Amino acid sequence: xxxxLPKSAAKMADCLIKRYGLLTSRWSYxxxxxxxxxxxxxxxxxxxxxxxxxxxxxxxFVTDExxxxxxxxxxEFNLDYICxxxxxxxxxxxxxxxxxxxxxxxxxxxxxxxxxxxxxxFWHKEVYPHQMxxxxxxxxxPFYAEYAVRNLSGGEYEKAVDxxxxxxxxVAAHTYDPATGLYRHAYDDSREMFWCDKTTGQSAHAxxxxxxxxxxxxxxxxxxxxxxxATQPMVGILNHIYEVLPKYADPATGMWYQVLDQPGRxxxxxxxxxxAMFVYAMLKGVRLGYLxxxxxxxxxxxxxxxxxxxxxENPDGTISLTGCCSVAGLGGRQMRSxxxxxxxxxxxxxxxxxxxxxxxxxxxxxxxPA
Numbered sequence: 248x249x250x251x252l253p254k255s256a257a258k259m260a261d262c263l264i265k266r267y268g269l270l271t272s273r274w275s276y277x278x279x280x281x282x283x284x285x286x287x288x289x290x291x292x293x294x295x296x297x298x299x300x301x302x303x304x305x306x307x308f309v310t311d312e313x314x315x316x317x318x319x320x321x322x323e324f325n326l327d328y329i330c331x332x333x334x335x336x337x338x339x340x341x342x343x344x345x346x347x348x349x350x351x352x353x354x355x356x357x358x359x360x361x362x363x364x365x366x367x368x369f370w371h372k373e374v375y376p377h378q379m380x381x382x383x384x385x386x387x388x389p390f391y392a393e394y395a396v397r398n399l400s401g402g403e404y405e406k407a408v409d410x411x412x413x414x415x416x417x418v419a420a421h422t423y424d425p426a427t428g429l430y431r432h433a434y435d436d437s438r439e440m441f442w443c444d445k446t447t448g449q450s451a452h453a454x455x456x457x458x459x460x461x462x463x464x465x466x467x468x469x470x471x472x473x474x475x476x477a478t479q480p481m482v483g484i485l486n487h488i489y490e491v492l493p494k495y496a497d498p499a500t501g502m503w504y505q506v507l508d509q510p511g512r513x514x515x516x517x518x519x520x521x522x523a524m525f526v527y528a529m530l531k532g533v534r535l536g537y538l539x540x541x542x543x544x545x546x547x548x549x550x551x552x553x554x555x556x557x558x559x560e561n562p563d564g565t566i567s568l569t570g571c572c573s574v575a576g577l578g579g580r581q582m583r584s585x586x587x588x589x590x591x592x593x594x595x596x597x598x599x600x601x602x603x604x605x606x607x608x609x610x611x612x613x614x615x616p617a
Contacts (some may be wrong), residue, residue: 255554255566256610257611260288263603264300270600271307274318276330276386278304280604286337287611288519298341305334305347314349322359324373326383329354332390336397355394367410370418373616375578377437379418381430381457385464388414392471408477410469412612415481418461422449427508428452428491430461432585433577442577442585450577450585456601459524462488463605466528469537482537489529489538501552505572506590514591518568519557520602526553528606530612550613558606559597568606571599 263281270278282301289297308317308331319328331355332354339603341349362370364377369387388411421434434448442450465485472478495510496503497517503525504510505518529546532538559567573594577585 249532250360255291255558256284256288256607256614257294258566259296259568259603259607259610260284262567263600264563265565266598267337269304269307270299271304272326274308274316274331275361276327277600279331279334281600282380283336284329284395284607285332286606287608291611291614298579301334302338302342302615305331305338309335309350310347310494312346312349312508313345314351316350316353319353321353321360322363322373324370325358328370328387329357329387329390330385333393336390336393339396344603350396351390354390358391364417366417367413368436369414371433378433378435378440378577379421380433380577381418381422382432384414384418385467386458387470388464389467392468396471408472411472412478412480414466415468415484419484421447424449424453424508427453427495428510429495430458430488440578442583452509452585452587452590454575455503455505455507455518455521456524456572456575458488459521459528459605460509461529462532466532466535466537470531470535474537484527485532485537486539489532490540492525500556501549502556503580506587512587515587517556517570518572519553519568520572520599520605522553522557523568523602523609525606526550527609527612528531530609534612534615545585546611553606553609557602568599568602569596569597571596571602573599573601 249257253436254521271279281404282304285300324430334349335347335351364379368379369383370376372414373384391411395404399407412592418510419430422430424431430453432452432454433450435443436448436449437446462485469478469481474482497505497510499518502517502522504515506515509515526549529538529542532547533543572597575590575593577583583589
């Protein structure tokens with residue numbers, strides 16, 4: 248394995264800052280993933296430049312005491328917009344500045360008003376009516392859980408926990424593919440979208456990154472709610488994911504494919520953002536006791552394989568994360584079909600925040616004392 252530890256996380260973060268500067272062009276969930284990486288680095292290293300990077304970026308979005316968020320529109324009911332709320336809660340806790348809490352309150356209000364499926368699941372967006380995507384669980388639920396733990400109590404808190412757990416249970420029930428044991432990318436509760444099966448409502452395939460979002464969402468939500476009778480269904484789903492994932496890994500590298508349920512198919516490729524998410528969620532899930540302790544050794548071995556497979560050392564001394572699917576979705580203006588051919592047609596790039604963040608988190612898990 249390349250000798251990055253324990254400096255690999257900081258090196259990747261520093262390379263991201265050097266390449267992209269301050270991430271402020273839009274209120275975007277992928278920026279939030281990068282900011283979470285900086286937050287974790289600051290917590291472990293105490294290097295204030297990582298805290299300042301987050302605060303300087305967020306202060307371009309939340310500019311005054313009203314808590315208004317630049318480039319945010321509540322009535323789009325876009326779950327992607329919720330993801331960055333965790334940085335608002337973080338900065339409020341760190342600084343005590345009420346503007347961050349007011350902005351977080353706005354996002355909590357969106358969740359109160361979010362349209363829902365027939366069994367209570369959040370629509371992914373207003374423009375994607377009746378649809379739940381696995382991606383959306385990561386976008387909304389860790390924020391919802393953290394907000395609830397910090398700001399709610401009594402019956403209101405219990406109601407929020409029930410709602411959060413229900414999101415995971417509902418999407419699992421509707422996206423589960425009994426033929427593979429995996430979870431499909433999304434489902435349409437109305438059975439009307441061109442990309443869905445008219446009987447199940449499911450999309451055609453299990454997309455790697457969608458399941459990666461889902462696995463991380465479970466781990467990062469449980470870290471706030473803890474494990475008890477109410478959240479035990481989430482623990483069960485997480486353990487199922489890690490029971491089935493080895494069947495779909497590439498035997499040579501241990502990594503996972505862009506189209507998760509089509510390993511080895513011509514045109515399919517090993518994809519780094521999904522693989523980073525799976526490795527990170529496995530490492531953290533073991534550490535926090537959500538996954539069996541005996542998986543710890545395998546999780547560390549998979550991290551080493553990940554580095555060998557996807558992390559490239561550049562001539563200028565920087566490192567790059569290779570093999571990142573730029574973006575993938577369903578429907579929309581592009582009429583994205585969710586077919587195998589669609590998923591492998593999306594651009595493959597380097598250093599996407601959606602992979603860089605989980606790689607930083609996984610590296611920090613590895614760097615923790617045994």
